[in-house]
Each structure stands twice: as structure tokens, then as C-alpha cells.
Amino acid sequence: MISEEEIRKLKKCAIRIRKHIVTMTGLAKSGHPGGSLSAADILTVLFFKKMRLKPEDPQWKERDIFILSKGHASPVLYAALAEAGFFPVEELKDFRKLRSHLQGHPDRLMTPGVEMSTGSLGQGLSVANGVALAFKLDKSPRKVYVLIGDGELQEGQIWEAAMTASHYKLDNLTAIIDYNGLQIDGPVSNVKEVAPVVEKWKAFGWETREINGHDYYQIIEALEWADSVKGKPAVIIAHTVKGKGISFMEGKVKFHGVPPSEEEMKAALKELEEQEKEIENEGV
Amino acid sequence: MKEFEYRHLRDAYGEVLLELGEKYRDMVVLDADLSSSTRTARFGAKFPERFFNVGVSEQDLMSTAAGLAIGGKRPVVSTFAIFATGRAWEQIRQSIAYANVNVKIVASHGGVTVGEDGATHQMLEDFAIMRVLPNMRVLCPADYYETKVVVRKAFETEGPVYIRLSRAKFPVIFDEKHDFEIGRAQIIREGKDLTAVGVGITVYGLLQAAEELEKDGISIEIINSPSIKPLDGETIKKSAEKTGKVFTVEEHSVIGGLGSAIAEYLSQHYPVKMKIHGMKDVFGRSGTAMELLSYYKLDPTGIKEEILKFLESS
Numbered sequence: 001m002i003s004e005e006e007i008r009k010l011k012k013c014a015i016r017i018r019k020h021i022v023t024m025t026g027l028a029k030s031g032h033p034g035g036s037l038s039a040a041d042i043l044t045v046l047f048f049k050k051m052r053l054k055p056e057d058p059q060w061k062e063r064d065i066f067i068l069s070k071g072h073a074s075p076v077l078y079a080a081l082a083e084a085g086f087f088p089v090e091e092l093k094d095f096r097k098l099r100s101h102l103q104g105h106p107d108r109l110m111t112p113g114v115e116m117s118t119g120s121l122g123q124g125l126s127v128a129n130g131v132a133l134a135f136k137l138d139k140s141p142r143k144v145y146v147l148i149g150d151g152e153l154q155e156g157q158i159w160e161a162a163m164t165a166s167h168y169k170l171d172n173l174t175a176i177i178d179y180n181g182l183q184i185d186g187p188v189s190n191v192k193e194v195a196p197v198v199e200k201w202k203a204f205g206w207e208t209r210e211i212n213g214h215d216y217y218q219i220i221e222a223l224e225w226a227d228s229v230k231g232k233p234a235v236i237i238a239h240t241v242k243g244k245g246i247s248f249m250e251g252k253v254k255f256h257g258v259p260p261s262e263e264e265m266k267a268a269l270k271e272l273e274e275q276e277k278e279i280e281n282e283g284v
Numbered sequence: 285m286k287e288f289e290y291r292h293l294r295d296a297y298g299e300v301l302l303e304l305g306e307k308y309r310d311m312v313v314l315d316a317d318l319s320s321s322t323r324t325a326r327f328g329a330k331f332p333e334r335f336f337n338v339g340v341s342e343q344d345l346m347s348t349a350a351g352l353a354i355g356g357k358r359p360v361v362s363t364f365a366i367f368a369t370g371r372a373w374e375q376i377r378q379s380i381a382y383a384n385v386n387v388k389i390v391a392s393h394g395g396v397t398v399g400e401d402g403a404t405h406q407m408l409e410d411f412a413i414m415r416v417l418p419n420m421r422v423l424c425p426a427d428y429y430e431t432k433v434v435v436r437k438a439f440e441t442e443g444p445v446y447i448r449l450s451r452a453k454f455p456v457i458f459d460e461k462h463d464f465e466i467g468r469a470q471i472i473r474e475g476k477d478l479t480a481v482g483v484g485i486t487v488y489g490l491l492q493a494a495e496e497l498e499k500d501g502i503s504i505e506i507i508n509s510p511s512i513k514p515l516d517g518e519t520i521k522k523s524a525e526k527t528g529k530v531f532t533v534e535e536h537s538v539i540g541g542l543g544s545a546i547a548e549y550l551s552q553h554y555p556v557k558m559k560i561h562g563m564k565d566v567f568g569r570s571g572t573a574m575e576l577l578s579y580y581k582l583d584p585t586g587i588k589e590e591i592l593k594f595l596e597s598s
Contacts, residue, residue: 109383
């Protein structure tokens, strides 16, 4: 059982990550804050509780692998990697700038801790399958995690890969769907409905679990459940809120690919400061 | 004309896979439901735990191979050239070339010699669309023996490589002593009136055409250029300095292939009169492999005609 103190630590870490997301995209005047904020709690649990990693040795032979299939959420990945110590936090301010190693979309050759270059949607699950197959061949206990967007489920390759994963019984692979319900052109249900998501994955031979993707107990428990699934791949359908954590960004399509303005950035950081204080007070 | 033995390039590939599989335990092979045609099935039978058939899903095939490379394996991926480079081009671009992972793509069924299946299955643009990708090397052997050494050398070279093989049996023009290096072309016949550069089946066509042309007193220097990228521009340039004229021929579109690569090089280093022969911006059609080579003037007779036309006009 996880302690309340540990949950508070994770929540504070997620707030730092959200601050980085707002600042990075604000300073870059570009990037994708909405879908980064929706995934912040999931990545916090993965990078600061779940995965076996050695930030001081990014190529450590026993590390778990995380692949951000929805590569446009690079700010949340970079923020998590910097907070974990893969590279200095100060470098985040150069996100998307010429000569920075922090490309608009993740680049495995440039950024320590980025396992795969992604950005063109639909490819991350296939890549994750390949890594999981390699680990199976090696009889390695290493695990593979892949985060997929809900709009991304419209890519045909996701379903090719879904079949491959169940065919090869990749129980060392966990997929997480960041189901925030919004894509660039509007609500996913309007653009092209992806529901029923749970039934689709079940039909493709996966074990499924639905959670609130901002509830730490549920995220942690679901990842433990995924470890217990044998002979099948596991998918966690995480219901999330786009822009989560910043009142005026929550549920707004606009913030999929539009960064906060200078005023919005200040207001967002203020909100996050207040949330930080609240968590500290809880602990007293 | 001389009699030649005909053998499948893909048979050579299947045999080399077994040899490499024995030697390299981290080698894995992937296919997309064409393993009997591509000849990866033999590897699959011998090393079932290291063979992955992902079914009819070429996009998944390429990205899965990239993942296996990330996971520390050395993947070799096969399907038909049209599906490998056409259907899955963007997966190759993002997950293999941009990510610069150690994946070898060995595609069978390149060119018009696919034959009866017709235009939908005849890949005529693969050199162009693979060559344009940074980090990607593009190779195409001319016969059974060259296939063996090309596949071996490619496998033992780190990074992405695309190799085009064919469905039809090709005349055997080399022997088991034949050697090859990535980035090297070979002068396989010396001459003084014209430099003729070929790749794949057209190297045989050039050899035969040159024999005939010699009877008319025309001396052709033939360069075999299995390494389309990196191109051995220096060897071609030296020959061009001697002959003053360059003819290229390939079982590929005249746009973007070997001829284009040579034109890009020579126009910047030694501008010289050139003729690029190949598929003239058209799709193929059904017919036997040999009928199609003749129809598109890629057989010895057709190549000879095209060379004569070029020599007359220049």
C-alpha cells in the first residue's frame, strides 16, 4: 500500500512537470500543451514510481522502456526526463529552439532518455511490440510502456500492431490510452468516433482496464494489474482531461496545438503554485 | 549470344539468411505473409523463435523491426518491393531512417520482371524514394552470386540499408569469388567509346549488347553499380573522362534512380553527355518477365538499340 506522503510527493512532482509544460510551450510560442497536461499524472507515476531507470546511465542495460507514441506530447516527456535527472532542467527553456536537443517531437539520437523518435502518429505501438519481442527473446524481465493518444486510435497501424501484440502474447508490454476526448479538429466523437474503446481492444485480444488518469491510486493500481496479466498484452484506458490542472485550459480544443500567451502562462503558473501550497498544507 | 545459367536472386538471399542466422544469434527476420516468395521461410523453419510473421501489415512490419533494433536485435525485413517501400515509406522514414536504427530491408519483386502480376506489383520507383532518405543506403545486386555478397556486406554494416531483389530468375554473370563493397562500382568490361552503367538485370543486358556492338567496332566500357547510394561517382567519372559519354540503364523509372544519381554526380563534377534509359515515366503491364524486358527495351537487343540511338545523336 502506498503512503499518503508518497502520493503527495508524486503530486508535487506532477505540478513541477505541469509548470515546465506551460513554460516550455509558452517560451517556445509553439508546441502542444493540452495533450501534455492530460498525460502528466500518468508519466509522473511511470517515471517516478513504476519504471526501472537510471537517469545517470540512460543506456543502462536493465532499464524499462517508455515510448511516447503521441509524440506531440513531447513537453511532458522532456519535463519528466529533466525532473528525473536525464538532463538539466534549465535546458527545458530551449524547447523547439535552434541548436536545442529538445526537438518539437522526440528524437532518440538527440535527447538522453528518449527511447524512440516519434511524432508521426500510429507507429509507437508497433515499435513497442518490437522491443517487447526482443526482451522476450532475451528472457529479460524488462518491461515496455507505450502512451497512445485517443485521436491516434484513428490510425490504421495501431490496429495492425494491436493484432501483432496479442498474436505474440506480449505480456511484457503495457499500452496506456490518454483518452482526453479531444483532437485538433474538435471532439474525437465528432471528428471520427473511436468508441467503444474498451470493446475494441478486447476484440483485438487485449486485457483492458479503465481508470481515471488523474487519480494516483488508480494509475498505480492499474500498472500493478498490468504486471499481473499473463499471456496477453494489457491496455489501460485512462480517462483524462485535456489541459488538466489549469482551469482555463481544461477541456479546450484550442490548447491541443496552441501554447499559452504570456498572460496565460503567468496565470497558469499562479494556479499551479496555489495547487502546490494546497498539497503542502494537506501534509501538515 | 552466349548461353547463361538462370538463378533466383531470392534463393541466394534465403541461403545467406541461414548462414548469417547461424553466425549471428542476435539476428531476427520479419516478413508480412510473403515468406515463401521472399525466401525468408527457410530462416523461419530453421530459427522459428527468431522469425516473426506479422501478417499482411507492412506498416506494422517496418515499425516492429525498428523496435526489435531498439531492443538490441539485428532485424532483416522482407516483403515485396512495392509494399516495403510504397505502403510503408513513412514508417521507414520515421522509425528506421530518422531514428537511424540497424534495420536491413531486403525486398523481393522489384521492377517489371515481376511479370504477369502487372503494374500494381511492379515497383519502379523504389530507388528514388529510398535514395532520398538520409541515413539510408540503397543496393541492388545483378545476379545470384552478387546477391550473396551484397546481403552479407549489408548485414555486417551498421545502420539502415535497402536491398532490391527480383521475382524472376536472372542470368548468372558472376561466380562465388565475386566481391562487393558498399559504395563501390566495378568496371566489368573495358572499352573506349562509351561508358555504360547498369544495375540489376540490366548489367547482363549491357554485357550482351556490348558483345554485339563490338562486332560493329563499337567499344563499350561497362560499370556494374550495385551501390546506388552511396554512389561510386569517382569510378564513373574516371571512365567518363576516358569515353566522354555516359549511358545508364536500370529496371526502374528514368526519374530518380541510378541514372539520376549519376547525373547528379557528373553534372557537378564532370559534366558529360548522358543518356538515362529505364522505364520512361510509365507504369508497367502484364506479361512474362522476358517479354516485358523486351517490350521496354531493357533486354540486350533493346539496350543495344538505345545505345546506338544515343551514339548517333551525340
